[in-house]
Every structure is written in structure tokens, then in C-alpha cells.
Amino acid sequence: MCVLGTGLIGGSLLRAAVAAGYRAWAYNRSETGARAARADGFDAGSDIAAVLGRAADENALIVLAVPMPAVETVLADVRTFAPGCPLTDVVSVKEPVRAEVHRQELGTYYVGGHPMAGTAESGWAASSPDLFRDAAWAVGVDPGTRAEPWARVARLALDCGAVVVPVVAAEHDRAVARISHLPHVLAEALAVAGAAGGDLALGLAAGSFRDGTRVAATAPELVRAICEPNAPALTEALDDALRLLTAARDSLRADGSLGELIDAGYSERDRYDTLRRWDITDIRPGDENWLERLREAGQRGGVIRALD
Amino acid sequence: MCVLGTGLIGGSLLRAAVAAGYRAWAYNRSETGARAARADGFDAGSDIAAVLGRAADENALIVLAVPMPAVETVLADVRTFAPGCPLTDVVSVKEPVRAEVHRQELGTYYVGGHPMAGTAESGWAASSPDLFRDAAWAVGVDPGTRAEPWARVARLALDCGAVVVPVVAAEHDRAVARISHLPHVLAEALAVAGAAGGDLALGLAAGSFRDGTRVAATAPELVRAICEPNAPALTEALDDALRLLTAARDSLRADGSLGELIDAGYSERDRYDTLRRWDITDIRPGDENWLERLREAGQRGGVIRALD
Numbered sequence: 051m052c053v054l055g056t057g058l059i060g061g062s063l064l065r066a067a068v069a070a071g072y073r074a075w076a077y078n079r080s081e082t083g084a085r086a087a088r089a090d091g092f093d094a095g096s097d098i099a100a101v102l103g104r105a106a107d108e109n110a111l112i113v114l115a116v117p118m119p120a121v122e123t124v125l126a127d128v129r130t131f132a133p134g135c136p137l138t139d140v141v142s143v144k145e146p147v148r149a150e151v152h153r154q155e156l157g158t159y160y161v162g163g164h165p166m167a168g169t170a171e172s173g174w175a176a177s178s179p180d181l182f183r184d185a186a187w188a189v190g191v192d193p194g195t196r197a198e199p200w201a202r203v204a205r206l207a208l209d210c211g212a213v214v215v216p217v218v219a220a221e222h223d224r225a226v227a228r229i230s231h232l233p234h235v236l237a238e239a240l241a242v243a244g245a246a247g248g249d250l251a252l253g254l255a256a257g258s259f260r261d262g263t264r265v266a267a268t269a270p271e272l273v274r275a276i277c278e279p280n281a282p283a284l285t286e287a288l289d290d291a292l293r294l295l296t297a298a299r300d301s302l303r304a305d306g307s308l309g310e311l312i313d314a315g316y317s318e319r320d321r322y323d324t325l326r327r328w329d330i331t332d333i334r335p336g337d338e339n340w341l342e343r344l345r346e347a348g349q350r351g352g353v354i355r356a357l358d
Numbered sequence: 359m360c361v362l363g364t365g366l367i368g369g370s371l372l373r374a375a376v377a378a379g380y381r382a383w384a385y386n387r388s389e390t391g392a393r394a395a396r397a398d399g400f401d402a403g404s405d406i407a408a409v410l411g412r413a414a415d416e417n418a419l420i421v422l423a424v425p426m427p428a429v430e431t432v433l434a435d436v437r438t439f440a441p442g443c444p445l446t447d448v449v450s451v452k453e454p455v456r457a458e459v460h461r462q463e464l465g466t467y468y469v470g471g472h473p474m475a476g477t478a479e480s481g482w483a484a485s486s487p488d489l490f491r492d493a494a495w496a497v498g499v500d501p502g503t504r505a506e507p508w509a510r511v512a513r514l515a516l517d518c519g520a521v522v523v524p525v526v527a528a529e530h531d532r533a534v535a536r537i538s539h540l541p542h543v544l545a546e547a548l549a550v551a552g553a554a555g556g557d558l559a560l561g562l563a564a565g566s567f568r569d570g571t572r573v574a575a576t577a578p579e580l581v582r583a584i585c586e587p588n589a590p591a592l593t594e595a596l597d598d599a600l601r602l603l604t605a606a607r608d609s610l611r612a613d614g615s616l617g618e619l620i621d622a623g624y625s626e627r628d629r630y631d632t633l634r635r636w637d638i639t640d641i642r643p644g645d646e647n648w649l650e651r652l653r654e655a656g657q658r659g660g661v662i663r664a665l666d
Contacts, residue, residue, distance in 0.1 A: 315546025
């Protein structure tokens, strides 16, 4: 397996795959980054032609693990050096990656992917082989996806300790706008509105502020690279949040009550806490209508925990 | 010391005070609640006349540890049975408590208090003697406050392992609107907007959603009791958050960028992470202008870690 990018996600994937017994090597565009991985005993280089040439020779699964702004350039390299390899990615948004993959005519063996894991830190130094343990890993079931690369990607996710959530690109992007990108934007707004209270307010801040702003400690360029490529879906999620908060503010001003928001929030957080992922066991890649059936199962909260 | 209320905060205070060597007893309006504290070896009863009669006999420091909606009733009991005792409270908002204390003519020996600690849980079962360790404990320095009860309250906070933040009621309420009440409201909105993505979205949710909605797991009636008495200041904080989020949404819609919010949020979260509380060492309760000087030191981020 060949990982392009050795940051938090790519680096953790390299570590997890090697720990699971994969023959895996990686590329980092900076020799310093590649050297850091080598210093920890991993096979990593900064010569993209060499790294991808080896992938082509071995028909390795190629994993794009770069932020969205770097995807176009790295895909151009894949097209040049290893256009026939199975290809996946771990980028935070799926429609823009998928569009670029097809624009560069690399769609035949492509399967979108997105492990739902991360920390506020970034880079190889923060990577861990356990990052994906028990995480959800979205694996694309868009029309035209082939069974063989799909199974390889799903198996990689399972071998890293994750569960597979089958989902098409557009639905993935709408979902993560709500549960990943919106939390980032709210955390940034809370950090700013909180700090507007000055040192007195920050000195009184405790758990609710600390947890509510945790992801605002993520490097700003990374937050933008995660959220902005998903602008349409994030705009919709932000509209929803603004509606809810405006209603609460108006109610507070009118009669001193927060209205329905508190009960609704409690009830939806409880729904999240008690959500049980059920196991998809009766659909195999390549079965009749497998893509459509997996998509529908994923929409209903189903996950894959094992492949035959 | 006499604690009125054995919920999460009152119960933790009873435990912490006893652990620090205080002779402390408590009241709970339900005999079941009082029995739970007794079963753990603490001195607790449900007879308010007896509990407060003993406080009057011993000139005990009385601590109101009930939610805002119960404050009026409990203060009426204090007025009846122990009007001459030093009095403090641990309620989440200070102006409304202070107003009610003065309305009931109990202001002479009153000092407002608010330990910045809590969990999403509530009740005696969740209480812990270590809840206040390293927490900030706001102690009121409103005009007219007397030095003797002030020192008793500050010493209690220190003996529970907290640091004392001197602050007047109105400034406290504006500060906690931003760093405690706003986080609650944003968490509720995030829970609702996230769950609107259905089981697929909730199944993909990871750390950012989990942390961002953590306090939405707090009992709704408790959230309302914490936030709604602070309606004016919370409205102002919500207005700020709405302005920031609306600007981000508009920018996202106009050109796909989140504008200035991400850099600002990162920088303010960093300010919070690197905030250093400095020690107030040169102002003693009863010194000339001690209230005004402590207030000004608290505004600049100063805390008291020891009293002579």
C-alpha cells in the first residue's frame, strides 16, 4: 500500500497498516517530513516518481492523504506514474475529490474514503497507529464503483480497526457539514465571543468553554482546507444553526426563556449517545445492486464490521 | 458550615469541606436526598428549621446551593431561622441572587460566590470532594461587602482547592454569559443541527461533534435554571455569536471562504490556552479601598491563592 502524505491522517494510516501486516510505503513532498517517518522506522521518501513507480509495479492501493488544496497536483502525479492502480483518499470532503479524480480520468479504480478521526494536532509527530480504532470510515458507493478496489479499501479500513460506513459522495458531504464542519465553525465563534469578555471571562472559563472551543486549536489553514471545499453543504448547516440560535435569542429577549432549544438539544444529544450502529452482513461487493443496497443500509445507520 | 442543597455542587462542597477539616452539615428538601448523604457518612437532614437553627447557634457560614428557581424560598427560611449568619451561595448567576438577598434584607453578611466547576451529571451521586480542585471560584466584591464574611468565603474556596477570582455581580454575570451560558446554547444548537443529518450523520460523528455537544447532555431544567436568569447578558453574548456566524455564512456563500473567523478563533483559543493567572498578594480584606482594588485586580486576571 502506498500513502501519499505523512501528516496526522496519512502518517497514522502508514503506522496502522504496517501494524496490521501490510507492506506499506509513503511519500511526503518535503524530505524533512519523509525523514521523520524514516527515523521512526518507516519506508518513506520524497521522490514522487520513485514512490508511485513502485506502486505501479506492485499494483498497490494508493491512498491520497493530503489536504484538499494539494489534491489536484498529487492526482496529476498519480496520472503520470501510476494511472492503473486502485486509488482511494482520506480527504475530509468527497464531491470535490471525486470531481477532480474524474477530471483527471482516474475514476476507473477510484473509491472515495474518509476516516472520521483526528485531533487538534497535525503532522507526523501527532500520528498514531490507533487513531482509527473504533472510528467510522466512510467508503464511497457512488454509481460505477468497482467491487475489487472497493473491497480493498473497505478491508484496509477494517484492518486499521475502523468500521465501514457505505455512503455516496454528496450525502457524505452533507453529513460531515453537520457533524464535523459546523462544530469547527461554532467552536471558532465561541472562542471569539468568549474572549470578548476579556481576561476575567477567560479566567473563569471551565469545562463547557474548554470543550466547546477545543477544535478551534486546530491550525487555521487546516480548518479552512477541511471546511471551505464543502461550502454549499456547510452553508446549509450554518443556516440551520443560525435559525435555531436566532429563535433562542428572540425568545430570550421576548420573555426570558430559551424556548424549545434546550429540550430539543438534550433529546438529540441523547439520540447520539444511544445510537446503535447495526451490522450490514448480507451484502457483498459485486452482488446484484450492491452499491444501491449498501448506500441505503448506510443511510439507515448500518456499518460493515467484517468482510469475508 | 451549613450547606443548603446536596446536589452536584452542594454535595461536592459538603464533601470537600469535611475533607478539609470543617465541621459541616447539610439540608436537602427531600428526605431521600438527605438520606443518600447520610448513607455516605455525612451529617444531613431535611428539617430546615433544625438545620438552620443549628447554624444560628454556631454562627455557621451558610451556603445556598440550590438552583436559581429555589433561591427565594430557601432565603425566606434563612431569614426566619438564621438571619444573622454569614451567607454565601454557589448559584450560577449573581445579580438575581444578590437582588433577592437584599429584598429579603439578608444583605448585611452576604458575599456572592460561584465555583466554576461542574459536569453534565447532577445530584448527590455525582458529587466529589475534588470537584473544585484548581477551579476558579468567583467571590463577590460588590460595594458594601464586609471583610469578615468575605474572608470566610474566600477561605472556604481556598480550602476546597480552588483559586479566588474577585468580581462584582454584574461583571460576573456578563463574563459567565460568554464562557458558560453561551457554550450551553451553542451545544444545544449543534446537537439539533447535527441530528438533522439523520442516523448517517450521527454515525459518522466523531470528536468534534462529541465535545461540541457534551454539555447538551445536562438535564434541560438545569440548563434553563443556569442560563435563563442571566437573560440580558446571555442575549448580548448570543448577539455577538450570531454576528460572527452570520458573517461566516455570508462570506461562505459569496466566495466560498469562511473569512476572518477561523484565524480569529484560533488566536483567541490560543489566548485562553496560554492565559496565566497572576497572584494578588498585596490586598487584604478590610484594607483601604480593598473592594475596589480587588475588583480591578480580578478584571485584569488576578487571583487569590492564599489568605494570611
